[in-house]
Structure formats: C-alpha cells, structure tokens
Amino acid sequence: MKPQSMGQAVLIGLALIYLASLYFMSSPVWMGFTINALIVAVVALAWNITGGFGGMASFGHAAMYGTGAYASAILQVQYGINPWIAFGAGIVAGAAMGAFIGALAFRYGLKGSYFALVTLAFAEVLRICASSFAITGGGSGLQLRLEPGLSTLQFNDRSVVYTILLVIVALVMALTAWLKYSRFGAYLIAVRENEDAARALGIDTYRIKVKAMAISGAFAGLAGVLYLQVWLFIDSAVVYGSAISIEALIGPIIGGAGTVWGPLIGTLGLHLLGEGAKHLLHNAPGLNFVLYAVVLICALRFLPQGLMGLAARIGTFRKKEDDNA
C-alpha cells in the first residue's frame, strides 16, 4: 500500500488532500458527487481483484452489485429484516453471485472476451428478471422507508455518510493490499501471468479464480448495499444496468489495474473530470460525455499502466521490477 516512487507519493497525497479538504469547505456539491464516486470506487476495487490481479476482465460487475443491493432491499422491504442483517446479507449475496458466475464460466474454461461477454449476459438476464418479478418490485423498483438512524443505517448528515464511505473504502483497500501480499494474491497474479505454468506448479487455478470472483462479488455486493443505504431506492436499470459495469472497469484501468490505489485514484479522477466537463460545457448536455470519452481515449493511449504506472516512473524509490504500489 506504500508508494514506491515520488510520483506515486504525490498522486496519493493529492487524492488524500482532496478527500480531506471536503471536510473544510462547506460545499455540498463536491461532497455529494464524491459520495457517488466513493461508492463507484468500491465497485472499482471489486473489479480490480479479478480484472487487475487475476487478469479476468469482467464486463458485468453489475450482476454482483445489483444482487447485493436487491438482496438487502428485498429483506428490508419485503420481509422487514433488520437493516444491519440485510447489509451483511447483501455482501454474502454478492459473493455468492460472483462465485456462481465464476464457477460456471471457469468450469468451461472461458477467458478473455468470452468471459467478458458471459458476465455481461448474466447482468442482462438479472436485469430483465429484476424488472419482471413481484418480489423485486418489478419495474417500480424497491424503495426503503425514509427513517434516518443508526439502527436503520440511514444518515441524514452528509458528512457522516461521507466519513462512513471513506472508512469502508479504506477497509476494502487494506483488504486488497493484504490479499495482494498473501499467498492467495501471489497465486492469483501467477494465474494472470501464465495460467498453464501456474497449474504445472500445482496451483489449483480453478479454485483460485472462483475464490477471486467470490471476494470481488462480496466487494461489489457491498457497493450495491451502500448505494441502497445512501439513496434508499433501486430499480433494475439503476443497479443491473451496464453503466455501473463500465464504471467498475474504467476507474481501475485509468488509475492502474492491479494496484491498491489505482481504482480509487482512477475513479476519483474520472469523476472530477466528468464534473469539470459538466461545468465547462454547462449548456450542452451530452457534450460533457464527449469530452470525457476523448480524455479516456487519450489516457488509454498515453498511460498504458494507468496513472499509478505513470507516477511510478517519476522519481522511483526502488528497483524497477517492483513498480506496483
């Protein structure tokens, strides 16, 4: 988790200064959109486990994100279950969905674009199902009753919400760092680098990959539950739509896939860019997305290792091999 170059230290420092500065400037706009960015950052961190460390680029993290959100919402709305229990259940449901998709996809040896497409298809099937059945509220979606309090996990005060999200993001990042340097993380990276070689060395690659999907699914499910608790409303297009799947992968790729800080930095950077574009092109809805996309393309061209990769090359502290923070 420690920076390994001057550039990375500066980049991480800038992110931390920005996050801290929100406490001192009483701007609800910046806090509001950073709250959204932090929820997306959790999905981005989830994607990073499979896509970054494991090299399995999913195009359907919405499948796990939405399952987490729906599991928690169904328990609370339809069965009146305590929000804290529902919160945990959402994470478990996300993990289960991740493991299920992983088990199916890897059982049949899918990788590359096939894996991307099958995750996309799962998210779509779930989206259609969620908008068709009564238990998910059909097309109307599910809405939590507005009753702020610690017992309902709803907070009126935005800075409390923000603080909770910061703590959760930090926890997820700490877990990511721990995973990365654990035996499991080493196996996972080995699978990404050369799966056949990993298998030859006696690693049960199937189990490692399914486990990675389960952990990733747990994080994504957590993000879905966070969305539900912050906005109190979900419907199938919101949580199973492709927008969140795309956001889940763009952040890590721009920030630096397979790094601990990359997903957070990439997501924050892209959200700041999107917000900036909105202000620059205030009266032209849609053009802000054009600008956003142009910057995205340029980033892909000129930052092959993402922002963290670029920063790693500036003022390196140590030898080159180990340039991921």
Added chain:
Amino acid sequence: MTYTLNRRGLLKASGAAALVSGLAMPSILRAQGQTVKIGVLEPLTGNLAYNGTQCAAGAKFAADAINAAGGIKSMGGAQIELVVVDAQSRPEIAASAVDTLAEAGVVAFTGASASALGLASSQAAAKYDLAQVFSIGTAETIVERGLPNVFRFTPGVNKCTSVALENLKQLNAAAGNPVKTAAIVHEDGPFGSNMAKIMAEQLPQQGIEVVETISHPTPHRDFNNIALRVKASGANMLIPSNYLNEYTLMARALRQQRAELMAIYSILGGAASNIKFVRENNDVAQYVMDCNHWYDPSKPESQALAASVAQAGLDLTYDVMVSYATIQVIADALERGASTDRKAIIQTLAASTFDGSIMPYGPTKFVNGDNVNSQPVNTQIRGEEIELVFPEQYATAEPVFPIPREG
C-alpha cells in the same frame, strides 16, 4: 447538519469550490434582487432525454413569458433565471444535481419526468428545505413519504386512471355500450404496470371484460406478436400504456395484422398526445383517444405558448405544457410571498390557491403535497390535429366513439 446557507456562506462555499476546481461560477456572484433563480432538474441525456428536453423547453417558455410581462412584481420586477441541470436519467445523479441547484441559490425547482428521478431528487432537496414542484411524477409514493418540500401539481397515476375510467364509462354509455371486451398492452416499468393493475380491477365493474393483458419491455423491437395476440383475443378495445417509440411500432403492427378495433383508448399514452406521432403515422393515429395531462387550449397563455413552440420548431407535447405550468406555480408563490427564503416558499406553495395556470385545473390546493384539484383530460387525434374532447367545458371537438367503420 443542515445546509441552510445564507448568502455569505454561499459565497464562501462557492469561492472555495472555485479555488479547488479552478472553475469560477460568476453567475452566483451577481447581485440578488434583479433576478430570482428557479431550478429545472430534468434528464437531458440517457433514456429519458426526449421528455426531459421537452420539459426544459417548457420551463424556458414560461420564464420568458413571465419575464416579458414584467417579472415578479412584488420583488421589484425581478426576472426569473432558470438553472437547468441534467439528471442523466439516473437517480443518484438526480440527487447530486440537487446539490448543484442548492449551491447555485435556486429558490425552488421543477422536475423530473420520471418517478425514480423525482423520488431521489425530492429526498435530497428535503435536506435543503428546497421545494420541488413536480412536472411529471405519476408514482403515488412521491406524495406518500410525508416530505414537506414535495408539491405535485399534476395528477398521479391513481387519479389519471380513475378519471380515464369514468370518462370511458360515459363515452361507452353514450354510444350504447358497444365495447364489451378490452386488451391491455403496457410497458413493464412502474408507469405501465401500475396502470394495468388498476385497469384490470376496475374495467369489469363497468361491464368490460379484460380478455388479454400483455406487458413488454422498453425498448421493444417487435410488436407483431403483440398485435397477433390482441387480434386473436377478439378484444373490442385496446388500452395501451407505453412510450412513443413502442407505441409507434405497435400502431403499425396492429394495422399490418389487420386488427379490427372499436377504440384505442390510452392512458398517459406516450404517443397519442404527441403531434409528431400524428404527423408521421397519420393513418394509424386517427381516432386514437388518450387520457393525459393537457393544457386548456382556450386560455391566451396557452395560445401564446403554442405559437412560441411552433416558432421554435419544437413539438407541442404535454411535457412542455406541464413544465410551463409548474414554473407559473412557482412564480405565483414568489409573487405572493415576495421572499426568496426557501422555507417561506414552501409555506406559500403549501397555501397556494393559484388558478391562473395554463392547465384545465381548479384552484390549486395541495393536500400532503398532492394538488387535489388537478385533472387529466381526454384528447383524440382527428386529421392532423390533437383535439381536446373531454370534459365538455374545455373541449375543442366532440368525441368520436367508437371508431367509425371505413366504408
């Protein structure tokens, strides 16, 4: 923590934001008194972009008309300045957009075309004591949450369906009850599903049997099967509730499959009240009836609006009308309250008895945020025009029911 910012706090906040972002917001620094800001929160991109853009246009026409007539007179002729923000057809973005509105210093805002967006935005606005006057927000949950800042000027889904059913009963009775069976085709979102449920319960009470109910997603590519099933069901009448694109495809498929219907009676139909549909599909559009939001065409402001819309080369849809009316409602509250204090505006809105809007409503009366004197009306497509046919006091043409057989 509440965010009731005074002007000084606002300046400080925006100054800090501008420092961090490097983006100045000069409009906020302009002196108050000459202008009063009203927010317009609509989905300008994404799936709902068409409705959102139409609503934003309607709000602009209203602001222009009010400004041209001397602005808010009780506030020294203050001019209305609209702050338009994009909800991107996503609830969390709609909620964040409320922050932008609050920071820009709006006194109230209108929105948000879809119930999901409106639910999110009004909840976010409650924290600022910022009033949201709903242009379109048919889901009843909007007014069932007890939020004091929620004002739904237009009728919700329950009222629209009950009025539509009552009107249908009268039309059918006047024609000697020729319609005995009905097929319901609805989109599977909240708007279509709710409607279908109420219709399926209520229609049998007026002697109309529902012989077929078909739901479809949005977007849907192929309506041939649906047309075939409607035809095979032998229904006399079709009750559709879906959006413009699907309605267009459905109407074509019905014609191609030679479905013989006595009536097409839609409720909050996306197309039957849309002049573009009438122009591009004139043959199949004839005699389609719709129970929907619509203005009172006899009012001078309505005629002026129709003229401005035509001049701007836009379509005169109900979105334009209701959004125009919500700005009128807010302007009236400002006129009476003569204050830009948010809480004061909520109070003046809650006490509103405004009856000068372009809508065919009685004096405004908000009960738990729902305007009890709002009502939908029946329109019917006749030739190149959309005529208002029901209720009689606003009608521009006599209703034709059932559809005359082609001879």
Added chain:
Amino acid sequence: MTSLILPAVLSGLTMGAIYALVALGLTLIYGVLHIINFAHGSLLMLALYAAYFLSFHGGLDPYLAIPILLPVFFCLGYVLQRWVIAPMSSGSEQNVLLVTLALSMIIDNLALYFWTSNTRSVDIPYAYNTVEFLGAYLPLGRVIAFLAALAAAPLLWLFMTRTRTGSAIRAVAIEKRGAEIVGIDVNHTYAVCFGIGAACVALAACLLLPTFYVTPQVGYTFVLVAFTTVVLGGMGSLPGALIAGLLLGVIESLCGLFLGESLGQIGIFTAFILILLFKPSGLLGRRAA
C-alpha cells in the same frame, strides 16, 4: 395460442434477419481483429440517421440509399480503425474494447447534441404493406430485409473466400506474423475489414429504417442481441451469424409468446449463456478462446 405459433415463427425469422445483418459486420471484425467492437451499435445509429436524412431532405427511399451509404460507411470504418482505434489502443485487447466504448460515447452524445433526442421515422408509402404467407401477414419491409440477409451473408462469404482481398483478410486473421512476412499490409487489411464491417452496418440500417425508428439511443436496442448472435454463430463465422440471427429471432418470438414479451429477451440471453458455457465456439465456429 397454438394458431399463433406459425405467424410468430415467421415474424421471428424476419426479425432475426435484422439481427443477422447487424451481426455480420460484428462477427467479421471479431473474427479478424479479435476485438469486441462496442461502437457497433453507435455506427448502426449513425447509419440510420444518414438514411433518415437522405430520405427526409433528399426524398431518397431508404433502399435506394444503400449504394450511397455502403461506400461512405466503408470509408468511415476504414478511417476509424486505421487512425483512431488501432493507434489509440496500443495493441492491448482490453484497450481496444475501451476505445470502442469511448467512441460509442462520443458518437452517441454528438448525435444527441446535434439531432436531439427526438424519435424520427421515415414516412414511406408502403409502410403498412404486408405480404401474405401461409396465412400470416408479414410486413413488407421485414420480408425485404429477410431476403437481403439471405443474399448478403453468402455474398460476403464468397468475397472472403474467392477474392484476393478476402484471402488477405483471412490470412491476417489466422496468422498475423506470417501474413506480415509474406508482404501483406496488416494495418491496411485490418482497416479494410473494419470498413467492410461498417458497410454491413449501413446495409442493415437501410433495411431496418422502413420498419423502425431512429433516436440517439437506438444502437443499444440491437447491440447486445448482435453480440449474442455473433457468439451463437461462432465468433468470426459469417454463415453462423446468419443462422444464429434467424434462430435468435425465432427463440425471442416464441419466448415472448409463451413467457410474455417482458421475459422474451430472457430467451436470448439464456441461449447466450448456455452457448458460451457449453459450446463457446458457437454453432459454426472453429475454435474458442
């Protein structure tokens, strides 16, 4: 309900022809460049607008727009691949995917900005004409699209197998290095292939417009089905795309009839998942992953 099965199958076949037409270009691009082109739906939208404006301003029937739009879109596709997608993605598969995604964002939002979100459809005299076949009424526009798809897939296949350019494309698809060594300009060949894919999209658009509408979001309506068609047919297989498109049209139509239209698309995606899991090489594909 049983009396509706035959008309539903026929209707599904004609809809499936459109899926096949959209998928032809996509499968060609995948088969050769090994990239998932997320901008495919946006190109379809662009072509629909082009055909619409030719009809609206130029009074040109959408079918007569085919000879104009095919070369225009070939050039567009060529330029996009050669000077945007290839240089910007630095060769990584993941990046290509993201570049095409970003491209689709650019195209869609520019369309929204310039042409607004209005739904547009062409007003043509034969809009309601139908063809009676086995007691079912089939919309004329759909029947034409069906016949065109039946003709287009074999023609494209012949082009790929019988011409010099086609052979070069196949050589690059199978063995990029080897093709380079024997003197084939790989970048040019890739761009040609992308251009042909875009031209296929233009063809699909001209055949679709008379029975459909166009909005800036219309591409999404078809893009996921097109992916499914490509996978089902076998990534890179042209006859496979045709058969898969028709099959998916029928599956969707029958699922819609029996499960309800809302769940009709479930049939498509379930087929998609099952194929990916059990036979990722698709119906007519040679090799997988």
